[in-house]
């Protein structure tokens with residue numbers, strides 16, 4: 001069976017240990033987590049997790065059912081229509097030639113987030129595969145460090 | 157009402173109508189034990205090991221259908237209990253297990269007898285809690301019992317730090333509970349039910365595949381009624397023994413690795429499978445690609461994740477089995493003509509005649525199957541049967557004439573040796589009017605042998621029938637079949653004198669080599685009304701047959717073993 005990438009938005013009670021239930025479920029049953037982000041939903045007792053996972057149809061169906069089965073799970077959204085964005089930060093030495101950087105940042109919804117004595121930090125926010133290409137393209141400025149934030153998604 | 161955490165626990169158990177608790181004290185749970193001492197709502201039974209406390213609560217729950225309760229202390233007390241939790245989880249037993257924990261201020265410091273209990277129990281319970289404040293305790297207790305017994309039942313673990321058991325707080329215990337996130341589905345979707353009935357009416361070779369869900373849902377009467385109305389032949393899993401009475405003409409027997417020929421052939425040749433709460437365990441299905449490959453599948457289960465997990469299902473119905481069958485019955489009466497399946501029933505009955513369950517009896521040496529059959533003949537439905545794990549477990553499932561649900565109690569999913577004796581004690585506490593029999597092996601019985609002391613002290617008569625082959629028999633059987641008889645670490649000729657052993661605890665023991673001795677010992681053991689051990693010396697090399705070798709196909713059983 002074919003492996004597919006899937007975005008899941010999971011709404012859970014924001015309580016002690018809930019993240020370990022979810023990560024433990026994935027680890028224990030051998031499911032993939034490609035990325036996972038979590039934050040409380042304002043003015044509620046709930047949190048939203050965005051999980052990027054992959055597997056064949058059968059595995060994906062089980063993942064959704066097993067997530068549902070956890071007692072603190074309120075809702076699992078597996079719609080195919082998500083707006084999905086990811087953020088990345090990249091640290092670049094100041095001695096580089098920044099020719100073209102502005103245009104590149106613009107193309108990837110980016111900006112310069114911080115400028116220090118020795119480094120600048122740029123940030124971009126875009127689709128996860130475009131983040132891939134940005135991180136490739138930005139290599140020509142010899143970045144010393146980079147971090148991606150993991151996808152966040154909302155169903156539409 | 158203001159109470160401390162320990163008193164809240166006691167009051168909650170009273171409200172939940174708990175009559176017996178099995179447990180073992182220690183530092184972190186001493187405040188609770190102090191309140192146990194002062195109360196007389198429930199009886200506390202001191203086991204001699206925490207694993208046994210949890211198995212006893214499990215046996216109690218399986219026999220009664222009520223939530224079983226156990227108390228253990230932190231650290232080693234809790235880790236000893238883990239096998240019990242996992243056993244209950246795999247077999248969906250409703251249970252609440254309370255463990256003590258070090259005080260909140262010390263959590264995370266590697267304090268004496270501190271262990272991350274909820275971290276350990278998470279994958280082997282339905283849900284767990286670490287109580288961080290006494291104000292949460294009443295709600296958590298209420299939820300725990302509710303979660304344990306509703307939906308697909310299972311064990312719930314509550315870890316209570318020692319300071320919480322002493323903190324004062326307001327105790328309000330609601331009668332009803334509604335949870336924001338946990339809402340099991342009880343009613344089956346009527347459209348799906350209608351479609352399922354239509355599929356049955358169109359089928360020519362349907363089979364009822366009955367699993368443990370039929371017992372958890374208390375659906376035996378509905379299953380029996382459904383079988384009767386439709387005339388559809390039935391097979392049972394290990395966990396479902398007793399759902400249909402042994403002499404029900406539609407019951408072919410148990411299916412799977414050590415199932416009977418006709419049951420496995422029914423699955424292999426069926427064009428429609430009606431799955432009543434089973435979980436398609438690999439010990440049942442054999443090689444998946446060949447399993448019931450001509451059959452469309454109707455699967456009824458209260459746990460959606462059980463449906464479609466192992467096999468693809470054409471007609472999934474999520475709901476409580478009892479509820480769903482009740483909805484199916486009137487439609488079945490209208491639309492299904494039982495005479496249509498007569499040729500199919502005749503075929504399967506012929507299979508049963510050609511290859512019945514059988515064994516070669518002997519005058520020289522006792523056969524384990526005879527011992528079980530004989531016990532069944534003498535005690536029938538007066539006894540509740542518990543087992544340990546191994547050959548004796550399979551023979552018990554094959555040869556005891558079960559007549560009602562909850563009569564057969566065994567560790568199916570986890571296959572836990574050492575389950576039998578403590579579980580049989582729990583069974584006896586749940587049903588004191590019944591005889592509690594534990595069929596066990598000379599290997600398994602030693603895994604919780606210390607419970608003889610509990611049984612004597614708390615006056616819990618259980619008759620342990622050791623089918624003694626001086627082997628770890630089931631493993632030995634696989635070595636015989638698949639490892640060229642290299643009996644690596646399975647010879648148990650070195651063993652205690654079981655008669656003296658049980659006597660030293662204050663029970664009664666019998667050594668048995670002949671049929672006459674067995675009858676006499678069984679009668680005497682029951683009359684003794686105390687813990688008893690019948691050490692039955694059986695044919696050492698008897699095998700459990702027929703057999704589907706691991707990964708084999710159901711229609712290709714090994715019917716006999718040839719050297």
Ligand SMILES: Cc1ncc(C[n+]2csc(CCOP(=O)(O)OP(=O)(O)O)c2C)c(N)n1
Pocket residue numbers: 544545546547548549571572573574596597598599600601623625627628629630631
């Ligand atoms: C706790 C545990 N350890 C190991 C096993 C593996 N195992 C399964 S059956 C068996 C042999 C059981 O021997 P005995 O209790 O004498 O029963 P018999 O098979 O001889 O009837 C073993 C070791 C198990 N099921 N449980």
